[in-house]
Amino acid sequence: MKAKNDMNQSNGSQDELVLLQQETMRQKVFSWLFENKVMLLFLIICIGGVWVSGNSAGFVVENVAVRFGRNAFTVMSLLIPVLAGLGLNFSIVIGAIAAQVGLFFAVDWGFSGIIGMLIAFLIATPLASLFGFGVGRLFNKMKGSEMIAGLILGYFADGLYQLFFLYILGGVLPVRTTSLIIPGGIGIKNTIDLTGNMKYALDGVKLVDIVMIFFIIVAVVCAFRIITKIRNKDKSLLKDVIILLVAALVYGLSYVPQIESALMTNSLSLLNVLVIGTVGVIVYAVAKLIGNWRNADSKFKKARYVAIIIAAIVVYALTYIPELEKVLMTS
Template structure:
């Protein structure tokens, strides 16, 4: 009986963690095939955790609230980029400039989050596809503002960031004035691996904030909505207001996450830095074992490690296996979209299985 119980537990573990196990095996094969040194891989993983984890963590609250995966992170990222463009115009660098950018992004993120939440409240049950389309729509508006309005309606004359004709921002804006402002504030070197203590401390604070808010009254409301929206409404929860709060928090966190990401990169690709933010963050948390109805801090951390390990090793693995590093680039792009499709299919299959099981038990 004990042996049967342990076998059943092992089967359930594999069934519930199919995606993380699959990607662990792929990453392990990639590490071996790439022939990269372990210290180099570890250093890159720490760097990418510092760069990307804040964005991935910003997905958790909408999932808990039953709104699925927030592809509209791209809208929050745009708010963060508005803050960075502003400090570049004002020429305020260092940690002061970084925190000023975060402060400037707040009203934009709250406004964008409120607007996104209002629209998602009108498309209940279709939040993911709606947020994806909203992201594309927002990118069009963003390009309109920074290609046409800058230099005409918005008086920016700085030749360093404005196109030669005086209208529109350049494709790339140098952010060396704030590069590593957060990462170098407090960091240590352990066996050749640079660990940005202060950046990881900020990420730790977000983890604590997420755990704290989910234990409060509003957090319990989020969970109730995620379990059953109609039951939550009958229980007296203001469904629309609670959902609006969840998506607004996520949008604000995405704005700050994009600022952290770009201070590490040191360059703002004005019209493309935000494009894949939502897609890669969603792919990362799904790789960690999250679903459209369940996501945890552990899923976000594990997924970011696995997803970006694959990004680190795939070019060299492609070169060593096929003689062409571009094969690795194609593979990791395929993975980014493939993992989303795979996770959604597995979730749909599990949902149908549970529904059929419930029907059988009632009979």
């Protein structure tokens, strides 16, 4: 009888444990839905909007990809000021003023295409660094009153901005391109037409040129790190050497005739981008697993990277669905 009671208690405990696990899982699901309610609502609205518009899936995916790439530049440009502690409003305004100055001089001097963009970049970057350094120094000296300082600084910067573009340019500094001048003869128009000079300049850059630029950047960074470690008598050179060799291998592959012909284009379909992305994710996850296998870390989450590999394989497998493949090939 006692053994039977113990068995009944054990079964009851197991049932309670299963019920508790189910409730916990249900709570997790509801908690996730509540935390992501805005994103889910936005997703539902987007799906409804696409369905009502009657546009094809390829048209929607193509436009989303274009806007995603365009907005990615804005997001990346704000990473450094955010990490430095500057507010988004300050960093956007400072960067915009510097960029407009660089863009104006590049257009006025007659540069076009990717060369014009590089000239504008070379002018805007030092200016943005100088402006950011000055704002940072000012805020450090006015801790506790940053809002007031930023407000007054904004009015001051706006005055200098208008003084430069509406009075100095054309009045003090000569402007070569007369189409940029307002009818009065002094000052710059509020919009600059980039048609014929820098509009769609990045669209003409071939993929093989991007590979070459990537290799040069990686080679310079790795060479600098290797030289620094040699001077400091640091023997941990293997990682940098491997990265340099991999970059050289990738650059060398661009001379293979089949690969070179594929890279001579200036655009990729979303299908090719997706394939390259999944391969990169798998290589990254495998490298992490190998690194942990060589140097075991108790905090390393092996299941996470295995799940990443499985997810990448599933995404790649989905590209073989005819309807999805057609959409990705035409976008």
